[in-house]
Amino acid sequence: MVDGYGIPGAKLREIREQTGLSLADLSKRSHYSKSHLANVEAGRRTPTTEVLSAYERLGLDRRAFLATSAALTLDMLTTVAGGDETWLSRNIGPYDFSMTLAALAVRDRGTKGRLVRWLHDGSTSLLRGNAQGTLFKTQRPELIELAETSMSRDDETRKRCMRCFTRLTFGLPWPDAAASDATDAPTSEVRTLVGLLHDPRDASNRWCAAVYLGEAAAGGSQPARTALRGALRTETSRENVRAIGLSLVGEKPWI
Secondary structure (H helix, E strand, O other), X not given: OEOOOOOEHHHHHHHHXXXXXXXXXXXXXXXXXXXXXXXXXXXXXXXXXXXXXXXXXXXXXXXXXXXXXXXHHHHHHHXXXXXXXXXXXXXXXXXXXXXXXHHHHHHOHHHHHHHHHHHHHOOOHHHHHHHHHHHHOOOOHHHHHHHHHHHHHOHXXXXXXXXXXXXXXXXXXXXXXXXXOOOOOOHHHHHHHHHHOXXXXXXXXXXXXXXXXXXXXXXXXXXXXXXXXXXXXXOOOHXXXXXXXXXXXXXXXXX
């Protein structure tokens, strides 16, 4: 079966089988569940760029991979801009797609309105989370504050956002990212978090970094505490300032 973005699931299965890997083996390497990979290979799920990256490491042609990634982003963008929420209701949108959709939302009133509506009334937590993650990247204060406020009231989307943050920031497997804690974070991780505390492109990175630096500060990290104090003077988002202030006194911004 051929999925919606041009890569036959059977081709992905062929690449995996040629390397002698089982679905269980690839699941361990990629941190995607065996059932999810099976659905991708059967054409029942659309492969994200991250999933395709796992197959690229097994031998997926680089040129075909790049063409597929571009087609994936363009097709998803066209679908979402047209008001179809189906894909975003069932999948975590790739980071590059979120950045592209955020740029469109800034220019297109209809796309912006749909994202705000999905953030508040999305039929699934995945849809609300995708809207949240996109609005965080618009660099528009009023939209960023809507996303930040949703982090306080929507437990499901907040937990997923923070889980994605730790997975991408520290390279953790998806199961381990859910239980990540920065209380005893090594200096290298604190340094990484300090850099993300000032990320100019993605306010969600700044929000999550503030939370984890608060944990590190509570664990005795003076660099973490110093960074949070400095960010109070430079952060432009009101809700992020609130998150930083609460983190400095050992509280969570959603309690």
